[in-house]
Amino acid sequence: MINQETVKQKRQYFHQLLLALGEERYKEVIVEAHFGVCSTKELSEKQLDILISDAKKRLGNNQQPKQDPESSKMLRMWRNKCLLVLNERGIIASPKDWSAVNQELSKKQFQWVLSPAQLASGITNHKGLYAFRKVDDLKKLFKQLCSIRDNEQIKAKELKELALKN
Structure with missing residues (x-):
């Protein structure tokens, strides 16, 4: 018993x-x-x-260790840059609704932030930008988001030119 x-x-x-x-x-x-x-x-x-x-x-x-103010400032700056790129792509977050950003960052291409054990157990990133806790991770995410944005802009431009030709 x-x-x-x-x-x-x-x-x-x-x-x-x-x-x-x-x-x-x-x-x-x-x-x-x-x-x-x-x-x-x-x-x-x-x-x-x-x-x-x-x-x-x-x-x-x-659990995040205590960070110095400079490191915290850098994290906020890079998170803001990532949000700006997402905003340019039409993925907009409001203070009360982060679902669009969280949904975008839960895609397979952004799961590199998780540990191998988490990936093996089928866990996905549900924390959005806050899963990226290091400045280097945020820089990598920023470059990845910029690349996606640039590719989308190129495709849109090509479609616009094609539409103008017809």
């Missing part, structure tokens, strides 16, 4: 960790990838311990 209560508490704790990570909708994928079962109710106490330690590790990786 005590063992079942302990397992129940560990299962609840694992769910809390997933909520803190924002991965609650991927619970089935994570459990199936690790142990090949569909539900946490089918797991033993030892298996739950493994999932909990893994989630704690990921949560620890997601």
Whole structure:
């Protein structure tokens, strides 16, 4: 009886960790990838311990260390540049609605920001720009977005010229 209560508490704790990570909708994928079962109710106490330690590790990786003001300023500057490029492409964010930006950055071509373990478990970037926590990552994203924007502009120009010819 005590063992079942302990397992129940560990299962609840694992769910809390997933909520803190924002991965609650991927619970089935994570459990199936690790142990090949569909539900946490089918797991033993030892298996739950493994999932909990893994989630704690990921949560620890997601916690940003204290940054100096200069670094924080650089992050904001590069995030702003990325938003400007997205805006030029017609992907607009408002203070209350970031869904268009988050949806764009959840595409496969931007998943390089995730760790290999996250990619293997089927997790996608759901944090949008805030998944890019390093200035170098934001610079890389900026260049990638500029390249996409430039290619879209070239295609639009070619289509416009073609339409004018006809």
